[in-house]
Amino acid sequence: MNPEVLEGFAVILVPVIAGILSLKEHRLSSIAASGIEVLISIAIFFSGDTSGIFYINHVSKVFIIMVASVYLLSTIYSMEYLEKDTWLRHSYYFLLFNFFTASMMFALTINNYGLMWVGIEATTISSAILIMTEKTEISTEATWRYILIVSAGVTFAFISIILIYYNFGTLDVSTILSMAPGDSLILRLIISISLVGFGTKVGIFPVHTWLPDAHSESPAPVSAMFSGVLLPTALYVVYTIYRIDEFHELYIWAGTVSVVFASIFLGAQRKYKRMFAYSTMENMSIALLGFATGSAVGIAGALLLLVAHSFGKASAFYSSGNVLKSYGEKDIDRVTGVIRAMPVTGSSLLMSSLAVTGTPPFGTFFGEFLVLYAVYSGGYIIQFILLAIFIPVAFISVNYNVTRMAFGHESKKIEQKNGMPYIALAPAVISLAIGIGFLVVTYALV
């Protein structure tokens, strides 16, 4: 067995084993597994591409690193965040959390469209109960909406899998991508159905409705996993199917319309976690646009955006978790003076807000810039104009609200658990470092 295949097995099995061991000792097994997972993902990044049992290429390697990193951060944050007496016992929480990661890794690495579908469906099964960790009537309702809407959407996506098999006689990703496309009507059907079906999981308008509910009611580390890596994993599957026959017009319009609506929804939000959820919808739509252009610049921009966003959004949700724990309020209007009350959390909240809205010099800024450049140079002028109007609208909506939360009249200091503020700050700093690193590398190359 060559090392690439071994790494492919390892990246899936490590969280599975950790999940099983969590039933006995959840802290040690989960922390160790997430650390090992980061190391394996780095090894995969520096190994060659493979296309046997697993299909790992330069794009999926970036996603694997992303999932492993947010998995590690969220595992550490979960240890601090979870109350002692949650409805879902900690051992079961980590069992599902680890299985959730394994199913994402499975979808990202497997060389079979049918099994990719199974991986995406498995993410729903493993993550649904996590939303109910701190069970309330509202979180139960959010869980149900998540299960039903996402499962119905992904079920619809299975029609595209059947059509792929019908058209090519195989479901091997690498084989299909190396074949000449066949009947164009069927290919268009495959691409369109997969956009609507898997798009439900990505949070593309109008099939995004589960997204704000699940994000706002989940515990903060689960929201971070959803926003930072689950949606990008589903986007990777959409992109892999899209590569069979690039139907540019449909995808570029879908991405643009989704950015427009996400920006409009963002302006109307009263709860900060829901606001960050809509911000994820906006970022995923921009990344979809980058992939949809099909150009190297667009794809590079989408990848840069996704990586920087995953850290930025993890920070945003961890900060939200800290604020929620301390203030006990979900409404933006009822939270004020976070910077004075909790200086580190306030800073991470501000930094993460700037990160997820594409402020320079965060990595998301350069990612968005490259995607917009690819859209413009691809000749999609109307879409470019719409994006140039609505991306700033989203920027203003999020930063205005977060600024109101961060500054204000709250003067008393609020005590927090030692590690939580710093764990929240770390990913925002990484998102910033990604942008600066990109700038330095580009400067050196030019």
Added chain:
Amino acid sequence: MIGNSVVYLISAAIAISAFYIQGQEYMRSLVRGQLIQSLIIAAASFLLAYYERSMDLLILGILLIVLRGILVTYFLLRQIPRRRSYLYERNVSVPALLLVDLVFVVIATFLVYSLAFSKIVPHSVLQNSSVLLFPLILFFQGLFLITSRRGTITQVVGYVEEENALILFGLFLLPVPIIIEASVFLDVLALVVISTVVTQEKDRHEPVEELKG
């Protein structure tokens, strides 16, 4: 030729079972309707297995009976408390909904079939795209059941109907490898089991103020 007619006859029975489910108010009847539908699809699978001499289709039929017919039905029935065995969907006007459902399903199926699927020729012995009308009817029917009702069990049955539509679609067009079909079955089973947890906490789903916007 006779084989084809039998497949069409079975498919018509599947469509009727879908409308039967939509017409039910009582949870037990809904779940039993789902059981009957799964068994009829299993019969279609056995029939095609016979005509195409396919072991995969035979296994598919067995999986349908064991996983969907027996296990899914068992888990769904367990969600109906013994003391409330006549549990039914409240505030639902079944005749009106059935009428709306009929209009929706006919229009949606006609549009989707004529725009997208009418030119696709199945690889199976059927060789006629019109057979794809039946999985489409079932799919839209499942979708309508989910959106028109508030009860957890009813919505799960709607979801199972959608999955049945997929099985039927694959069965008529070109069955995907059995390992993937089996995974689909297990996925559904897992979701039904998860729904048990949700049903224990909340058996109806109304709009919630906190989740608006």
